[in-house]
Amino acid sequence: xxxxxxxxxxxxxxxxxxxxxxxxxxxxxxxxxxxxxxxxxxxxxxxxxxxxxxxxxxxxxxxxxxxxxxxxxxxxxxxxxxxxxxxxxxxxxxxxxxxxxxxxxxxxxxxxxxxxxxxxxxxxxxxxxxxxxxxxxxxxxxxxxxxxxxxxxxxxxxxxxxxxxxxxxxxxxxxxxxxxxxxxxxxxxxxxxxxxxxxxxxxxxxxxxxxxxxxxxxxxxxxxxxxxxxxxxxxxxxxxxxxxxxxxxxxx
Ligand SMILES: Nc1ncnc2c1ncn2[C@@H]1O[C@H](COP(=O)(O)OP(=O)(O)O)[C@@H](O)[C@H]1O
Ligand SMILES: [Mg+2]
Numbered sequence: 001x002x003x004x005x006x007x008x009x010x011x012x013x014x015x016x017x018x019x020x021x022x023x024x025x026x027x028x029x030x031x032x033x034x035x036x037x038x039x040x041x042x043x044x045x046x047x048x049x050x051x052x053x054x055x056x057x058x059x060x061x062x063x064x065x066x067x068x069x070x071x072x073x074x075x076x077x078x079x080x081x082x083x084x085x086x087x088x089x090x091x092x093x094x095x096x097x098x099x100x101x102x103x104x105x106x107x108x109x110x111x112x113x114x115x116x117x118x119x120x121x122x123x124x125x126x127x128x129x130x131x132x133x134x135x136x137x138x139x140x141x142x143x144x145x146x147x148x149x150x151x152x153x154x155x156x157x158x159x160x161x162x163x164x165x166x167x168x169x170x171x172x173x174x175x176x177x178x179x180x181x182x183x184x185x186x187x188x189x190x191x192x193x194x195x196x197x198x199x200x201x202x203x204x205x206x207x208x209x210x211x212x213x214x215x216x217x218x219x220x221x222x223x224x225x226x227x228x229x230x231x232x233x234x235x236x237x238x239x240x241x242x243x244x245x246x247x248x249x250x251x252x
Contacts, residue, residue: 007046
């Protein structure tokens with residue numbers, strides 16, 4: 001479980017998040033949605049300890065993120081941030097190997113190498129393993145970063161807009177792979193998504209933020225109604241509910 005208790009974040013006296021009181025159960029996929037600036041990345045980076053909360057406490061898998069030594073936390077929770085993906089003269093395999101740092105401190109054991117190969121094959125990156133990152137398309141690079149996070153082999157994965165730069169084929173493949181990671185490997189995945197239809201199709205629950213506050217928590221069918229969508233996004237949408245999951249229709 002991930003638990004936020006009275007979590008706030010303030011920049012220069014201006015509160016951008018909270019107070020958030022939220023429990024995300026272990027297992028499955030939770031989508032974080034909401035308009036730009038809603039606080040999604042802020043919430044995720046606090047859970048991944050890339051940012052400190054101004055007040056409140058956050059636990060991931062029972063570990064207090066403010067008090068747990070980094071190395072222990074890094075074996076429980078991994079995070080793919082939205083920006084600052086460095087692009088250097090590294091191969092895909094070398095990048096994915098960084099995911100093993102909490103275990104190996106840079107000296108990869110055979111078990112670490114096996115985990116790297118497994119993460120690359122999970123993302124369909126075998127053919128790109130020896131390519132340099134700066135020779136890849138944005139979407140290929142994005143998959144390599146997700147493989148790095150998977151190689152960290154944590155129970156909790158926090159992914160901030162991992163579908164960025166992916167064409168529809170690779171976006172669907174990524175969501176199917178994450179679904180498998182949740183269903184077959186028992187991972188708990190929190191994923192920031194912009195496309196509510198992807199959230200509806202692949203997530204078990206949807207948490208919506210607006211203006212720094214959690215404004216809705218529920219299943220896809222509870223979330224995907226014209227009134228909730230309007231409340232969250234301030235946009236008129238219809239919803240089709242005649243298929244396996246509800247789909248928002250943006251244009252009337
Ligand atoms: N380093 C920062 N300094 C000042 N304001 C920030 C900083 N990072 C984020 N913010 C502000 O916090 C709010 C929430 O941002 P963010 O969590 O990135 O939103 P989202 O990911 O939902 O688009 C925004 O208004 C943003 O401008
Ligand atoms: Mg963001």
